[in-house]
Amino acid sequence: YGLATYGNAGWLREQVCMYMCPYARFQSSMFDRDTLVISYDEKRGEPRGPLGKEPQERTGLGDCIDCTMCVQVCPTGIDIRKGLQYECIGCAACIDACDTVMDKIDKPRGLIRYTTENALQNGLSLAQIKKRALRPRVLIYGALLLLVVAVTFGSLLTRTSVKLDVLRDRGVMGREVEDGMIENVYRLQIMNTDEASHRFQILVDGIDTIKLATPNEVWLESTGSRILPLKIRVDHGKGKPGSNPIHIEVRAIDNDRMRTREKAVFFVPR
Numbered sequence: 001y002g003l004a005t006y007g008n009a010g011w012l013r014e015q016v017c018m019y020m021c022p023y024a025r026f027q028s029s030m031f032d033r034d035t036l037v038i039s040y041d042e043k044r045g046e047p048r049g050p051l052g053k054e055p056q057e058r059t060g061l062g063d064c065i066d067c068t069m070c071v072q073v074c075p076t077g078i079d080i081r082k083g084l085q086y087e088c089i090g091c092a093a094c095i096d097a098c099d100t101v102m103d104k105i106d107k108p109r110g111l112i113r114y115t116t117e118n119a120l121q122n123g124l125s126l127a128q129i130k131k132r133a134l135r136p137r138v139l140i141y142g143a144l145l146l147l148v149v150a151v152t153f154g155s156l157l158t159r160t161s162v163k164l165d166v167l168r169d170r171g172v173m174g175r176e177v178e179d180g181m182i183e184n185v186y187r188l189q190i191m192n193t194d195e196a197s198h199r200f201q202i203l204v205d206g207i208d209t210i211k212l213a214t215p216n217e218v219w220l221e222s223t224g225s226r227i228l229p230l231k232i233r234v235d236h237g238k239g240k241p242g243s244n245p246i247h248i249e250v251r252a253i254d255n256d257r258m259r260t261r262e263k264a265v266f267f268v269p270r
């Protein structure tokens with residue numbers, strides 16, 4: 001991670017923004033003429049030219065004095081006066097630089113500003129720009145974003161800090177043991193991803209009389225993992241011959257919300 005940061009920030013720098021970052025590609029597909037972007041006001045700034053002694057009305061020049069401050073401060077090295085370019089990362093450094101220049105030459109700020117293509121072409125006011133904000137594209141993207149946030153929070157809230165893997169011992173199908181009971185053998189991997197240690201209880205259900213023939217409790221350190229052999233038995237005559245679906249559940253004894261359940265198959269010989 002350190003090496004990647006050093007390479008990206010120390011050596012590649014703006015090449016990351018220009019060629020590697022997916023943000024710019026996303027941007028262009030989501031834009032329309034009413035999207036708020038950083039833009040140069042061409043009508044006000046052009047024709048550009050250095051500030052001379054003659055008044056602006058006589059020279060016919062616009063407000064841009066061609067000082068190139070906006071280009072010099074741009075981290076991706078682009079000239080925003082050529083229009084919006086995909087390399088622009090929206091950092092607004094050019095806005096600040098140009099506002100400082102405007103202050104010095106006693107002109108109104110905002111030659112480079114946040115505005116929309118429509119506003120620049122049709123001279124829309126701030127109120128008109130705001131009115132166009134609630135359009136179908138924005139509402140659909142907003143709804144999709146809300147959905148993603150809700151799913152993310154939902155999965156975080158329902159996340160359980162115990163994980164379980166069940167593997168059947170393929171070498172042993174169902175076998176008859178003492179008292180005529182049928183036994184299947186499994187390998188259980190339990191992981192405690194919680195920050196605290198817990199004692200876990202192992203439960204099994206799915207067939208009448210089903211029970212464990214191995215210890216049904218296990219102690220796991222914080223972030224610990226354990227692989228256990230598990231023997232499950234049912235009384236003779238219970239379950240149909242062949243495969244029977246069962247469930248194996250692991251739950252923390254001191255925290256009822258820490259539980260997980262996995263499907264497994266119990267094999268009864270014909």
Ligand code: SF4
Nearest residue numbers: 064065067068070098
């Ligand atoms: S900083 Fe402003 S005035 Fe200077 S070149 Fe850029 S747009 Fe023109």
Ligand code: SF4
Nearest residue numbers: 074088089091092094
């Ligand atoms: S917003 Fe940042 S990246 Fe975009 S043109 Fe201005 S200075 Fe460059």
